[in-house]
Amino acid sequence: MKKSLHMFFAVMAIIVLAVSACAPATPAPTEAPVATEAPTEAPVATEPPATEAPAPELGTAENPLIMALAPSATTQELQTGGQAIADKLSELTGYTITVTVPTNYAAMIEAMGAGNAHIGWLAPTQYVVAHGKGYADVGLATIRNGSNHYGFQFVANAAAGFTSYYDPATGTNTADAATALAQFADKKPCWTDPLSSSGYILPYGLLTENGVKVKAGAWVQGHPTVIKSVYLSPKGEICDFGATFIDARSNVATDFPDVNDKVSIIWVSDPFIPNDNVSYASNVPDEIREKLTQALLEIASTEEGITLLKNGGYSIQGLEVVDDTFYDDYRVYLEASGIDPTTLFK
Structure with missing residues (x-):
């Protein structure tokens, strides 16, 4: 009897162990994943944007004033006479001034508008066109034979x-x-x-x-x-x-x-046409305009200066200060002529 009981308990023990071995294993608890930051790149050093050096002051040797002469006389006469006037202006103002004679009237207007001429001895229709385009402002009118008009x-x-x-x-x-x-x-x-x-x-x-x-x-x-x-x-x-x-x-x-x-x-x-003039390009500062105007008037106030102006190619005998209204009547004549000068400008 005792032997049978021992056999029973031994069998039961074997069964329990077998069942335990077949049961699924209990998974071990897992930790939540730790968030990680993406690696950051080191900042790249950037150079400040390059800045252009300021342009040399107008009227200096590095950035001279350019005086343009209308080609109404011979080029050689204008170059020689114009340079003599420019030299005297430089002496009186301290500005560096060079001389150019454009090939035609339209080229001179273009030069005034493009900054390639700062002082212009403009014929009347040239001036009307240049001013109308915003390229030039009159400063002085020339005088010949005691008059500021001609025919x-x-x-x-x-x-x-x-x-x-x-x-x-x-x-x-x-x-x-x-x-x-x-x-x-x-x-x-x-x-x-x-x-x-x-x-x-x-x-x-x-x-x-x-x-x-x-x-x-x-x-x-x-x-x-x-x-x-x-x-x-x-x-x-x-x-x-x-x-x-x-x-x-x-x-x-x-x-x-x-x-x-x-x-x-x-x-x-009849003498109804305004004489040619001295005009300044629109980008010329007022201070420079005033200094040049006063120097030209000083030149025109002496016999030596009048000779200089007269030999400049335009037979000038004097100068006087005028503004744009000086050309109002002339604009009426231009309109009556039936020709629009702006259509002649290329």
Whole structure:
């Protein structure tokens, strides 16, 4: 009996152990994952943005003032005479000033607008266009023969067969424009520049107003060149007639002493065109403008200075301070001429 009980308990023990071995194991508790920060890169050192060095002060040797001269006289005459004026201005103001003569009136306007010219000796239509574009402001008007206005003239070779309606003894016309200009119908003119008041715009406007149709003109640049071209054209070799300011013949008398005999004045206008001027580019500071203006007036106040200005290429005999209203009446004449000068500017 006891043996049977021992056998029973032994069997039961074996069964319990077998069941325990087959039961699934209880998983050990796991810890929550610890959040980790992504590694950060070390900041990269950056250089401050480069800054341009300030431009040298205007009027210094490193950044000189540029004085531009309208090409209405010969380039050599303007270069030589203009440099003498620039040197005197430098002496009086302390500014460094260089001289340039642009190839034509439009190029000079462009130079004023682009900062390639700071002081401009501008013809009236040049100035009207330049100011209208915001490129220039007038400072001084020139004076010749006691006047700040001038007129234009039609000229022809004395051997070409045209009739003069101008009396040099009295300085007046002997006929109206319609009568005097009719003889130029279907003839070839010599013009100075498309933006020249007395060398193209107003003379052409007067011809048109009087119904005189002419051939396409020869653009010869400069009033002295028109006179020379007419002088050399007794048979219309270059042109049949020309237009210039009064009296451009004097500008070539050294080279052509008999110019007054060979080139006849046919008819002259009233002196209603404002004289050329000294203008300042819009980027020129007021302080520099004032200093230059006072220096130019000082030059014009002495005999030596007047000689300097007269030999500068424009036969200047004086200067006076003016503002833009000086050109108001002239703008009316331009409009009446039927030519919009801004359309001539390229």
